[in-house]
Amino acid sequence: MKIGPFKTVALIGRNNSSSVGKPLIALAGCLTQRGFRIVFEAETARENGLHSYPALVPDEIGACADVAIVLGGDGTMLGIGRQLAPYHTPLIGINHGRLGFITDIALADINQLPQMLLGNYEREERSLVEARIMRNGVSIYHAQALNDVVVNRSGFSGMTELRVSVDDNFMSDQRSDGLIVATPTGSTAYALSSNGPLLHPQLQGIVLVPIAPHALSNRPIVLPDTCRISIRIIGGRSVNVNFDMQSFTTLQLEDTIEVWRSRYTVPLLHPIGYSYYRTLRKKLHWNEHSSLCSEKSS
Helix, strand or coil, rough: CCCCCCEHHHEEEEECCCCCCCHHHCCCHHHHHHHEEEEHHHHHHHHCCCCCCCEEEHHHHHHCCCEEEECCCCHHHHHHHHHHEEEEEEEEEEEEECCCCCCCEEEHHHHHHHHHHHCEEEEEEEEEEEEEEEEEEEEEEEECCEEEEEEECCCCCCCCEEEEEEEEEEEEEEEEEEEEEEEEEHHHHHHHHHHCCCCCCCEEEEEEEEEECCCCCCCEEECCCCCEEEEEEEEECEEEEEECCEEEEEECCEEEEEEEEEEEEEEEECCCCCHHHHHHHHHHHHCCCCCCCCCCCC
């Protein structure tokens, strides 16, 4: 387990963004002067013309880097988090996106990084889920997700009909626009916009959230993360499944999606004093107009 102080630092930037090159170059220079060895993720280096540092693909980063600093949005963190999870490489997220639930350090606070790399940080482990698609008894697709696995209809088709079982126990049939299977990390993503509950990141659970269910009695439910969830397509046209909204495949009638907790986790590092509740207040604008929230309590 890589716990710091760190020596080799990987820098990863948001894809297709011309504005990440300059801060990444400045950060690389600052950290090099402080004695850290810098490597860049290969696509980041190519898109920004960075040729002064080694350029590595994610598997190479996982094998040699002690920590990865990600400059981007939550989507960038989700993608690299899945790829580096087998190597247990810690991630530090610098927010260069819109919301930033897991890229929680503001670009203006980038000066905190050297102290974090010397070992002054707070660490947490975020769980992933794995899923596979079974068709006629054969696994045809397998993927991991840090946020969620979403079964949903296409934009022009009718409702889906899903049969949900947990640990081989039938739970329900539901007609809806789809179903979200979310980790605690993913509870602040699509699941939240579908009226799912917030799960603390360290909670050992998986949440099922129906998307626009036909019956209002179909409600979100939180399950233990030791269970195995099975979702069978029993009706509907043009049904898809996607993983963290970054990879997807089309489903057929009688296909089954099986979801369970992955054996891997994603280590996230935060500055000393990090508070998940402060993040919720800031991102969800809780108590935005309340005089009861003082500067001290924030």
